Amino acid sequence: MPRSGAEARRRLRQAALELYRERGFDQTTAAQIAARAGVNERTFFRHFPDKREVLFDxxxxxxxxxxxxxxxxxxxxxxxxxxxxxxxxxxxxxxxxxxxxxxxxxxxxxxxxxxxxxxxxxxxxxxxxxxxxxxxxxxxxxxxxxxxxxxxxxxxxxxxxxxxxxxxxxxxxxxxxxxxxxxxxxxxxxxxxxxx
Structure with a gap:
């Protein structure tokens, strides 16, 4: 589990990028991104309003x-x-x-x-x-x-x-x-x- 907000944000961005490349954007959920990053879905939404915004951080x-x-x-x-x-x-x-x-x-x-x-x-x-x-x-x-x-x-x-x-x-x-x-x-x- 990431200890800092900046580290969680970085891991969420990286996880999203990996999943979008593997599965495609439409087939990837915020929950899957959070799981890949080792955080819960609530943490995802604390950093990003939706799964699109991860790429526009x-x-x-x-x-x-x-x-x-x-x-x-x-x-x-x-x-x-x-x-x-x-x-x-x-x-x-x-x-x-x-x-x-x-x-x-x-x-x-x-x-x-x-x-x-x-x-x-x-x-x-x-x-x-x-x-x-x-x-x-x-x-x-x-x-x-x-x-x-x-x-x-x-x-x-x-x-x-x-x-x-x-x-x-x-x-x-x-x-x-x-x-x-x-x-x-x-x-x-x-x-x-x-x-x-």
Whole structure:
């Protein structure tokens, strides 16, 4: 039996991950997760409101990290540079938890109910990033557009990192933001206006 709340939480997360991989999300119950973790079901619900939330543990910490990193980014950076700075800060925790992050990502991708929950969580995080950008003086519309576009680049980078274990997440982030800048500044030849 785990002695601390943090240890119980860690064991519940690990047990859930194992069971979701073995049986699938829909076929796994909170009671089974608790039993695998060596705690009772009441302990499970003391830590998580439902079995979906086990995979989204740490979202509040991520939100706080992103907001703080946006606020503390050096002055004079362009909005996307501010976001790249913030995402690099949050990426450290993800890289340190790759053993959980990678299978988690795959379980979510394979489970419609989890993808729906993930979209809601991403909207919540994107709104937090947009608010942090507004606090830096960016206008409402531009803050929202920057946050949503930056979040898409972040997700693209995380997927590239999951797909290639040899890559560092920081490198994938830099590449995604470089590609985003190139995309923004490029004028596709088919769309270029011709002078008459």
């Amino acid at each position: 740490g979202e509040a910490d991520l939100r706080a990290t992103l907001q703080r990193a946006v606020a503390e980014a050096p002055e004079g950076l362009e909005p996307f540079e501010v976001l790249l700075h913030a995402f690099r800060e949050s990426a450290r925790n993800l890289e340190n938890n790759r053993a959980f992050a990678e299978p988690r990502w795959k379980i979510i991708a394979a489970t419609p109910a989890l993808r729906e929950r993930e979209l809601a969580k991403h909207a919540w995080l994107t709104d937090a990033v947009a608010e942090a950008l507004r606090q830096r003086g960016l206008g409402d519309g531009l803050a929202d557009l920057t946050a949503r576009t930056g979040w898409a680049a972040y997700q693209h980078a995380v997927q590239a990192w999951i797909d290639d274990p040899a890559q560092r997440l920081a490198v994938c982030l830099q590449r995604a933001f470089d590609d985003l800048r190139a995309l923004i500044t490029a004028v596709p030849s088919g769309l270029a206006r011709t002078e008459s």
